[in-house]
Amino acid sequence: MRQEVNDQLSRPLQDLRISIMDRCNFRCSYCMPAEIFGPDHVFMSEEELLSFDEIIRSAEQFAALGVKKIRLTGGEPLLRKDVPELVASLRTIEGIEDVALTTNAVLLTKQAKSLYDAGLERVNVSLDALDPEVFQTMSGRKTKPDAVLHGIDAATDAGLGVKVNMVVKKGVNDGEVIPMARYCKQKGITLRFIEFMDVGQTNGWEFSQVVSKKELYEQVSQIALLEPVERDYFGEVASRYRYVGSDVEVGFISSVTETFCGSCTRARLSADGKLFTCLFSESGFDLRALLREGVTDSQIRDWIRAVWEKREDRYSELRTEETAKNRNKIEMSYIGG
Numbered sequence: 001m002r003q004e005v006n007d008q009l010s011r012p013l014q015d016l017r018i019s020i021m022d023r024c025n026f027r028c029s030y031c032m033p034a035e036i037f038g039p040d041h042v043f044m045s046e047e048e049l050l051s052f053d054e055i056i057r058s059a060e061q062f063a064a065l066g067v068k069k070i071r072l073t074g075g076e077p078l079l080r081k082d083v084p085e086l087v088a089s090l091r092t093i094e095g096i097e098d099v100a101l102t103t104n105a106v107l108l109t110k111q112a113k114s115l116y117d118a119g120l121e122r123v124n125v126s127l128d129a130l131d132p133e134v135f136q137t138m139s140g141r142k143t144k145p146d147a148v149l150h151g152i153d154a155a156t157d158a159g160l161g162v163k164v165n166m167v168v169k170k171g172v173n174d175g176e177v178i179p180m181a182r183y184c185k186q187k188g189i190t191l192r193f194i195e196f197m198d199v200g201q202t203n204g205w206e207f208s209q210v211v212s213k214k215e216l217y218e219q220v221s222q223i224a225l226l227e228p229v230e231r232d233y234f235g236e237v238a239s240r241y242r243y244v245g246s247d248v249e250v251g252f253i254s255s256v257t258e259t260f261c262g263s264c265t266r267a268r269l270s271a272d273g274k275l276f277t278c279l280f281s282e283s284g285f286d287l288r289a290l291l292r293e294g295v296t297d298s299q300i301r302d303w304i305r306a307v308w309e310k311r312e313d314r315y316s317e318l319r320t321e322e323t324a325k326n327r328n329k330i331e332m333s334y335i336g337g
């Protein structure tokens with residue numbers, strides 16, 4: 001029986017993002033800058049990572065407390081072996097209606113079909129530019145954007161729903177907004193623009209580098225007029241629009257200029273099993289320790305409930321240039337994007 005749980009601001013626990021890998025094959029300047037995540041960076045050991053059994057057991061307890069959707073992320077989740085097996089197990093959990101994946105898609109070409117067969121419904125593919133040079137500047141690697149485009153095609157061919165996410169950084173890839181919008185519109189794929197956020201401590205975030213939803217909306221409207229689309233559910237992060245005269249959508253995730261903490265229903269589990277109640281948290285709660293102590297399922301649920309019931313995070317609503325610089329926030333690659 002499900003026993004739903006609300007936090008201090010009456011927000012239900014509905015979504016769980018699970019980072020299954022802290023490593024990534026990209027070094028995006030806004031997420032895992034190569035200067036910081038260089039050859040000497042120490043990533044998690046096999047032993048530190050939650051095992052698939054531990055992930056599944058945790059997910060079952062979250063589902064019993066109201067979680068309906070699970071998203072696998074990282075790091076780059078497809079760097080972990082046997083992800084289809086994990087997806088198949090998560091799909092069987094009572095109450096879980098949707099399992100999705102966020103990926104840079106470089107490894108998707110080979111895995112799209114088996115992920116779909118395992119029960120994956122949707123992928124969000126991160127792609128910040130079509131121009132090879134701009135793409136490489138954003139991703140910090142020599143990989144060409146074609147690798148991602150092939151991954152997108154493989155996912156579509158396999159039957160997966162695909163959305164593309166583009167982080168826009170002023171002066172770096174804002175010239176790619178229109179080409180990306182045109183490309184996705186022509187392919188019939190929803191493109192979502194993400195405002196550059198001050199996640200973590202290493203990306204040197206400044207407000208002046210954020211391209212706001214308003215600016216992005218104005219640019220995209222040059223392609224075709226946009227009409228708003230009603231929200232599908234409480235907690236939806238993107239504000240959605242449709243190109244007039246087509247059924248192709250475009251979305252804006254404006255967590256800097258139009259915050260949405262009030263409807264945030266997401267918990268995050270890091271690859272080493274720390275539970276975070278906000279993307280901008282300074283510390284997490286050690287679920288792995290509990291799992292490895294040999295406690296019962298009901299004790300795990302009580303523990304999760306207690307964490308969620310105390311939750312009062314609303315960082316984006318309180319953000320200032322000062323908090324962005326001085327708060328000791330966890331990196332996105334660790335907490336899971």
Ligand code: SAM
Binds near residue numbers: 103125126167
């Ligand atoms: N490696 C996978 C990928 O590329 O999608 C999953 C992890 S990645 C951290 C998840 C998402 O977070 C990506 O869409 C990425 O662009 C976004 N992201 C990372 N750092 C960000 C930041 N500082 N501001 C906005 N979005 C960010």
